[in-house]
Amino acid sequence: MVLEEEIPTFAAWFGPALLTFLLTAALVILFVGLAAWVVQAVRDGPLAAGDRVYRGVLTGLQDLAGTSPRRVWALARLAIKEALRRNVLVVLGVFGLVILFAGWFLDPATVDPGRLYLGFILAATSFLVCTVTLVLAVFSLPADIKSKAIQTVTTKPVRTGEIVLGRFLGFAVVGTLLLGIMGLAGWGFVVRSVQHSHEIASLDVREVRDEEGGLTGFEGRTGPGRGHRHFLRLDAEGNGVAETFHGHRHPVTAQSQDGQLVFEVGSPAGILEARRPLRGTLRFLDREGRPAAKGISVGAEWAYRQYIEGGTAAAAIWTFEGVGEDEFPDGLPLEMTVRVFRTYKGTITEGIHGTVQLRNPSTQLRSEAFPIVAREFTIDELWIPRQLNTVLADGGVREADLYTDFVSDGRVEVWLQCLEPAQYYGVAQADFYLRAGDGSFAINYAKSCLGAWFAMLIVTAMGVMFSTFLSAPVALVSSLAVLLIGQFREFIARLFTSQVTGDASIAPGGGPIESLYRIVTQTSITLELDPTPAVQAMKLVDTVLLAPMRLAAGLFPSLATLGTGEFVAGGFDIPGDLLAAHAAETLAYVAAFCIAGAFCLRAREVAS
Amino acid sequence: MTPSNTAPAPSSDEVVIEARNLSKVYRDFWGRDKKAALKPLNLAVKKGEIFGLLGPNGSGKTTTLKLLLGLIFPTSGEAFVFGRPATDVAKNERIGYLPEESYLYKFLDAEETLDFYGRLFGMPPEERARRAAALIEMVGLGRDRKRQLREYSKGMTRRIGIAQALINDPELVLLDEPTSGLDPIGTREVKDLIIDLKQRGKTVVMCSHLLADVEDVCDRIAVLHQGELKELGRVEDLLRVTGVTQFQARDLAPAAYDAVRKVLAEHGASDIEIGHPRTTLEDLFLDVVRDTEARPGRRAQAAATPDKPAGA
Structure with a gap:
């Protein structure tokens, strides 16, 4: 799976994140307070405006402090009843239809059916739940204000914060209920959809005998199923595996019936998994074997993967830490995804050959080279045994122990090299890892649903906040706009950094004005513009325009970054640190939206 | 209620x-x-x-x-x-x-x-x-x-x-x-x-x-x-309407009206009016409803006795 940035530990993430949150909150409060004062000052004069703003903030804070959980729950119950009696559960029927269509139109014969089904179900679930709760959230309060039912609530000892929190909580409960049901149904659908088996016809299997003619096993292929077949590796009793293909394998057992072996293929293994990887840090050597900051760029705009040239000394080297006998007693389960860039076609049906070697980072002792074939788009497995050979300086070979000879203070290096000249291997740091263990797929799936839950909470809180001062349709459009801008949060941040630092490689193409200029003049985004005074002025205007965009983008939530479906679909366990960071981010957004909503509702006349 | x-x-x-x-x-x-x-x-x-x-x-x-x-x-x-x-x-x-x-x-x-x-x-x-x-x-x-x-x-x-x-x-x-x-x-x-x-x-x-x-x-x-x-x-x-005095009496015979007028006139009263007070429509309606509920099936008699006082 793609992992563009390392996932920090929660402890390392929390401090800077909290600081950013507090600074942003302070800036927003200052800005809003100033704006409120200016508006009041125009009407009532500066002193009276100051007094009003001060009293407004003070009583608002007092109201927040006086929030009663009982009243919040009463209002939440009302929101739940409102949603249920407006037939919100109809969305479950829509979800049923989605599953039905998915069953008809998704191709189970695809290379990675687990990714396809999981990706679709998780996206559909999140989209439906977020849409429903957003619509509920933005329409509820304006409807109450329009019908004036809000007047019978605000004339009770109810704080505006309680109204906002109650709405949010109620719709969040409804969203949670929907998510729970959809999550369970989606789980059942995915598990059933990836299930398949293969027949093994006797004609497809042949005996393997040793030199003395003794039966050592069987080989052959399974029959077709879901558009693929597996190679068989069976022992003399006929038991073994149908080897990994399309990301999964099958156990194979044999029974003797009437003197003949009948093979039975079990359920697929390896599709729905939750790998727990131990990741290392990546560095490169160039074609001369000298350290290089990066690998070779093959011209792809997305510079996630760097390439090494085949048939040279170029290498990609991962250094793993925390490798020990306790974690990996029998050897190292190395898993890898290697992309290929071909400068000539070669034998297109075959992969590109290369090697993997271990090296002791302290003694520089190297292991024998393990041959690999880069098959692309699949995760290849390489088991590095406990006992292996090492190549001596004189060219001799001796037996060595993994931990005694290659691991130093828990550190070991894994070298990847491409053997074929003029062909290239492309790798990123996350592409090589040691499989430290497996989590429960069910729990991982639940964790992913938790990501959808976080998104739903943020969307709901935002919808409620906008509905406190906007009419329902405007609140809906505003929420969607914020979510849309949030989706481009990372891009806008990169663009701003690129603009300020002048490093075009961070985000090529420049800001809005420069982009427009490039479109009109049909200038490639990778082409540097001559630094004429006009270009300089254009860049300056872009920086000025991007500054508020950067600030706004930093405020807006990005649901894409909260989504952890890629982990589950890719078969990786969602790290607890990531989940904790997402939970904290969600809490921050929900709290900010609820407080802002409470102040907005307090500032408006609900009966005018 | x-x-x-x-x-x-x-x-x-x-x-x-x-x-x-x-x-x-x-x-x-x-x-x-x-x-x-x-x-x-x-x-x-x-x-x-x-x-x-x-x-x-x-x-x-x-x-x-x-x-x-x-x-x-x-x-x-x-x-x-x-x-x-x-x-x-x-x-x-x-x-x-x-x-x-x-x-x-x-x-x-x-x-x-x-x-x-x-x-x-x-x-x-x-x-x-x-x-x-x-x-x-x-x-x-x-x-x-x-x-x-x-x-x-x-x-x-x-x-x-x-x-x-x-x-x-x-x-x-x-x-x-x-x-x-x-x-x-x-x-x-x-x-x-x-x-x-x-x-x-x-x-x-x-x-x-x-x-x-x-x-x-x-x-x-x-x-x-x-x-x-x-x-x-x-x-x-x-x-309160100042300058106007109102008396009420039950069962006063019409024959006494003139005597009352005479006494009032002797005391300098002017614009003297004597008649029956009116009930409100609300009271009449409520009386009819209560009566009907107390005696279901009884026909309304308002048309037969147009001058019947309220509460009778």
């Missing part, structure tokens, strides 16, 4: 509501003045009295109530309820409010409605259930307690609206057009209820443009017109 008789007002000098130069100007989006709904108003309502805000449509009655409740903010001046600013939420603990129309949640039934509002006051479950049951019976919705409010008629909605205003047993009840949408029986019951509240020491502020309702129950009234206070005082003082 509980019928009651009109007892003297147990009002005190404690001020429950106070408005000081309270005014409201509605503005448009750009902050330009659109309408002066209430011109500076000074007002005090004392504990235990029934206070009526009287005026035609658009006179500022409802605006005044909304300002007192903190539903809208004054353009200038101040409003205090129980000595607290009108925008203070804490004052609502002691207030019951019936809006102009019963703006309630249509997807709830009567029990759920009262349970919801009871929860907002933090009432314990047993008390909520007890109060809700008693109020539903009081407003005569016992048989409709499980129906969603969207199925209610206007009168029924009004009744449940009154019940929600009383769920917390408030010290101050603000009623906006309390008899609007009610039939004469309901109207009488509401008026009886208002008087009953007063007897229990509650303060009631009601606004209405139905003059008879205000006259029947209010101790004091304020008359508003075009957002301005025009009259303020006790009902009996404002309605």
Whole structure:
């Protein structure tokens, strides 16, 4: 799976994140307070405006402090009843239809059916739940204000914060209920959809005998199923595996019936998994074997993967830490995804050959080279045994122990090299890892649903906040706009950094004005513009325009970054640190939206 | 509803509501003045009295109530309820409010409605259930307690609206057009209820443009017109016609009329009129209904005895 940035530990993430949150909150409060004062000052004069703003903030804070959980729950119950009696559960029927269509139109014969089904179900679930709760959230309060039912609530000892929190909580409960049901149904659908088996016809299997003619096993292929077949590796009793293909394998057992072996293929293994990887840090050597900051760029705009040239000394080297006998007693389960860039076609049906070697980072002792074939788009497995050979300086070979000879203070290096000249291997740091263990797929799936839950909470809180001062349709459009801008949060941040630092490689193409200029003049985004005074002025205007965009983008939530479906679909366990960071981010957004909503509702006349 | 008789007002000098130069100007989006709904108003309502805000449509009655409740903010001046600013939420603990129309949640039934509002006051479950049951019976919705409010008629909605205003047993009840949408029986019951509240020491502020309702129950009234206070005082003082004296007697024979006239004339009275007092249409209607309920099947005799006095 793609992992563009390392996932920090929660402890390392929390401090800077909290600081950013507090600074942003302070800036927003200052800005809003100033704006409120200016508006009041125009009407009532500066002193009276100051007094009003001060009293407004003070009583608002007092109201927040006086929030009663009982009243919040009463209002939440009302929101739940409102949603249920407006037939919100109809969305479950829509979800049923989605599953039905998915069953008809998704191709189970695809290379990675687990990714396809999981990706679709998780996206559909999140989209439906977020849409429903957003619509509920933005329409509820304006409807109450329009019908004036809000007047019978605000004339009770109810704080505006309680109204906002109650709405949010109620719709969040409804969203949670929907998510729970959809999550369970989606789980059942995915598990059933990836299930398949293969027949093994006797004609497809042949005996393997040793030199003395003794039966050592069987080989052959399974029959077709879901558009693929597996190679068989069976022992003399006929038991073994149908080897990994399309990301999964099958156990194979044999029974003797009437003197003949009948093979039975079990359920697929390896599709729905939750790998727990131990990741290392990546560095490169160039074609001369000298350290290089990066690998070779093959011209792809997305510079996630760097390439090494085949048939040279170029290498990609991962250094793993925390490798020990306790974690990996029998050897190292190395898993890898290697992309290929071909400068000539070669034998297109075959992969590109290369090697993997271990090296002791302290003694520089190297292991024998393990041959690999880069098959692309699949995760290849390489088991590095406990006992292996090492190549001596004189060219001799001796037996060595993994931990005694290659691991130093828990550190070991894994070298990847491409053997074929003029062909290239492309790798990123996350592409090589040691499989430290497996989590429960069910729990991982639940964790992913938790990501959808976080998104739903943020969307709901935002919808409620906008509905406190906007009419329902405007609140809906505003929420969607914020979510849309949030989706481009990372891009806008990169663009701003690129603009300020002048490093075009961070985000090529420049800001809005420069982009427009490039479109009109049909200038490639990778082409540097001559630094004429006009270009300089254009860049300056872009920086000025991007500054508020950067600030706004930093405020807006990005649901894409909260989504952890890629982990589950890719078969990786969602790290607890990531989940904790997402939970904290969600809490921050929900709290900010609820407080802002409470102040907005307090500032408006609900009966005018 | 509980019928009651009109007892003297147990009002005190404690001020429950106070408005000081309270005014409201509605503005448009750009902050330009659109309408002066209430011109500076000074007002005090004392504990235990029934206070009526009287005026035609658009006179500022409802605006005044909304300002007192903190539903809208004054353009200038101040409003205090129980000595607290009108925008203070804490004052609502002691207030019951019936809006102009019963703006309630249509997807709830009567029990759920009262349970919801009871929860907002933090009432314990047993008390909520007890109060809700008693109020539903009081407003005569016992048989409709499980129906969603969207199925209610206007009168029924009004009744449940009154019940929600009383769920917390408030010290101050603000009623906006309390008899609007009610039939004469309901109207009488509401008026009886208002008087009953007063007897229990509650303060009631009601606004209405139905003059008879205000006259029947209010101790004091304020008359508003075009957002301005025009009259303020006790009902009996404002309605008293000075210079005219009225006598009443039961079973006086027509033969005595001349003698009475002569005596009055001897004392310098002029414009002497003697005749039978009129009952109100409301009393007549209620008598007919009660009579019909007491003796089902009995035919109405109004056409046969057009001059029959009320209550006969």
